[in-house]
Amino acid sequence: MSEELVQEQPQAAEQRDALVEVNELRTYYEDGRLLSSRPVKAVDGVTFRIERGETLGLVGESGCGKTTLGRTLVRLEQATDGEVLFDGEDITTFSGSKLKRWRRDAQIVFQDPESSLNDRMTVGEIIREPLDVHDWPDFSVRVEGARGREVTVSGDGRPVPEDASDADVVVTVSGDSATASVREGIPLPDEDVTASVTERGDALDVAVNVRVAKPRLRRARVRELLETVGLREEHYYRYPHQFSGGQRQRVGIARALALEPEFIVLDEPVSALDVSVQAKILNLLEDLQDEFGLTFLFIAHDLSVVRHICDRVAVMYLGHVMEIGETEELFSDPKNPYTYSLLSAIPDADPTATRERVTLRGTPPSPRDPPAGCPFSTRCPVKIRPEQYRDLDDEVWDAVELLREILRERERADRTLTERAKQRLGMETRFSDIDEIRHEVMGDLDLPPEIGRHVERVVEYVREGDERAAREYMLEEFGSACDTDRPAHHPVSESGRTSLCHRHRAEYEEPGPVFDDLLDRGTRQTRSR
Numbered sequence: 001m002s003e004e005l006v007q008e009q010p011q012a013a014e015q016r017d018a019l020v021e022v023n024e025l026r027t028y029y030e031d032g033r034l035l036s037s038r039p040v041k042a043v044d045g046v047t048f049r050i051e052r053g054e055t056l057g058l059v060g061e062s063g064c065g066k067t068t069l070g071r072t073l074v075r076l077e078q079a080t081d082g083e084v085l086f087d088g089e090d091i092t093t094f095s096g097s098k099l100k101r102w103r104r105d106a107q108i109v110f111q112d113p114e115s116s117l118n119d120r121m122t123v124g125e126i127i128r129e130p131l132d133v134h135d136w137p138d139f140s141v142r143v144e145g146a147r148g149r150e151v152t153v154s155g156d157g158r159p160v161p162e163d164a165s166d167a168d169v170v171v172t173v174s175g176d177s178a179t180a181s182v183r184e185g186i187p188l189p190d191e192d193v194t195a196s197v198t199e200r201g202d203a204l205d206v207a208v209n210v211r212v213a214k215p216r217l218r219r220a221r222v223r224e225l226l227e228t229v230g231l232r233e234e235h236y237y238r239y240p241h242q243f244s245g246g247q248r249q250r251v252g253i254a255r256a257l258a259l260e261p262e263f264i265v266l267d268e269p270v271s272a273l274d275v276s277v278q279a280k281i282l283n284l285l286e287d288l289q290d291e292f293g294l295t296f297l298f299i300a301h302d303l304s305v306v307r308h309i310c311d312r313v314a315v316m317y318l319g320h321v322m323e324i325g326e327t328e329e330l331f332s333d334p335k336n337p338y339t340y341s342l343l344s345a346i347p348d349a350d351p352t353a354t355r356e357r358v359t360l361r362g363t364p365p366s367p368r369d370p371p372a373g374c375p376f377s378t379r380c381p382v383k384i385r386p387e388q389y390r391d392l393d394d395e396v397w398d399a400v401e402l403l404r405e406i407l408r409e410r411e412r413a414d415r416t417l418t419e420r421a422k423q424r425l426g427m428e429t430r431f432s433d434i435d436e437i438r439h440e441v442m443g444d445l446d447l448p449p450e451i452g453r454h455v456e457r458v459v460e461y462v463r464e465g466d467e468r469a470a471r472e473y474m475l476e477e478f479g480s481a482c483d484t485d486r487p488a489h490h491p492v493s494e495s496g497r498t499s500l501c502h503r504h505r506a507e508y509e510e511p512g513p514v515f516d517d518l519l520d521r522g523t524r525q526t527r528s529r
């Protein structure tokens with residue numbers, strides 16, 4: 001039943017300007033013990049773009065790989081495979097001075113301002129640290145007006161090519177004199193930088209002299225940053241523990257801004273804060289984005305915050321992006337079964353609303369041992385059924401799926417850990433053998449004789465100790481493309497939204513109507529035991 005994976009590239013209806021392009025990215029954690037051990041596939045082949053100046057939200061249950069993905073984009077984790085193009089260059093291959101230079105452009109703000117700030121340093125030192133590490137500013141000098149002559153730069157300056165757009169100092173040569181101007185962002189008046197020109201035959205030597213020492217400039221930059229994030233100059237010499245949670249997060253943001261990045265990963269930046277403070281920090285982030293043209297990856301579990309702040313959203317499950325697209329569209333009309341389930345779990349603002357809920361059974365599979373087919377296949381309420389079972393009673397189908405899941409869990413968990421497997425599935429731990437499990441899962445149901453026969457065969461295999469045969473029998477009889485084939489991303493809207501699900505293929509019914517049917521039949525509560 002295997003099928004070629006056709007990964008359709010997410011295409012924006014109108015191609016914009018991507019700052020970050022992620023292609024088939026994988027980040028695996030090895031446990032460092034055995035060569036043959038199975039790695040944790042925290043990020044397992046994701047492809048998406050982040051447009052310049054936009055905020056892309058990243059949501060999904062705990063452990064689905066959000067933080068690992070964010071950390072891989074800023075090179076705090078090394079990718080196992082795939083590409084992260086930043087302005088067209090693959091940063092996963094950067095090393096040495098190139099990596100160090102790029103690190104200025106991409107920063108991260110952590111969730112917990114309590115533990116992410118070093119309590120032995122003053123707030124000023126914390127914000128200044130990246131400036132010290134990168135020896136900021138480096139006084140890159142661009143020389144204009146040299147009319148094709150060979151130019152050397154000496155003194156405090158470091159020459160950069162004439163077409164460099166972000167030089168710290170621009171020296172304009174006119175005859176035998178030169179004037180220097182300092183770019184905005186460096187708290188230094190032009191008059192504190194002087195430039196002189198010496199002719200050496202056809203060549204020019206431009207000497208740059210900066211009157212203010214770098215430590216003083218950095219302190220001035222930190223004071224500016226304190227103000228930018230809504231703190232005050234006198235906070236420079238205080239320690240993090242003297243601040244509230246919101247103020248500490250402002251310090252974390254100031255530190256991230258210090259080197260004037262283009263891209264910031266915000267890893268649950270407001271989750272640890274009181275609700276009243278959250279709005280202020282979110283407003284600050286939005287203002288900073290406008291002021292500095294920043295691009296954000298915003299990781300969050302609070303979907304209402306994401307809806308409020310993000311232009312587009314990526315929904316992640318077990319190391320995969322399941323759906324990605326414009327926020328409002330995705331929230332009001334989800335297309336992927338996982339997005340649908342995730343959104344239906346949000347309490348409705350209107351208590352009188354009678355919105356239907358989908359309750360997912362159990363917890364996600366282990367990222368060490370993800371399902372062979374669709375990542376969501378073991379929990380999907382609208383999984384494709386084999387033709388002959390399309391009209392099978394939903395409760396019976398759910399019970400069959402639950403039995404399959406228990407057999408899979410027994411395989412994953414050590415045999416002695418069967419109790420743990422059942423606990424994960426929310427089952428009473430006292431049922432330990434297959435007859436008890438069958439009774440628990442199917443005891444109340446009136447099974448059609450044909451299903452009863454299949455179940456009996458499976459139970460016999462397990463009794464005989466051949467659980468592999470039991471699993472294979474279940475797969476053969478009840479499996480579908482969802483169990484065996486990796487789905488592709490399919491375009492699901494005009495605006496370029498894509499969704500990873502076999503149901504978008506022409507031969508199947510779309511997930512939406514199947515969900516609606518399921519809810520109409522009043523069986524939306526997939527059993528949770």
Ligand SMILES: Nc1ncnc2c1ncn2[C@@H]1O[C@H](COP(=O)(O)OP(=O)(O)OP(=O)(O)O)[C@@H](O)[C@H]1O
Pocket residue numbers: 029040041042060061062063064065066067068069301367
């Ligand atoms: N350093 C590590 N070594 C081994 N496994 C790790 C490591 N960091 C994360 N993992 C595992 O990788 C998977 C993804 O974790 P990650 O923290 O990226 O998820 P998340 O979606 O950010 O979760 P949360 O919302 O709880 O922060 C999890 O199974 C986690 O246990």
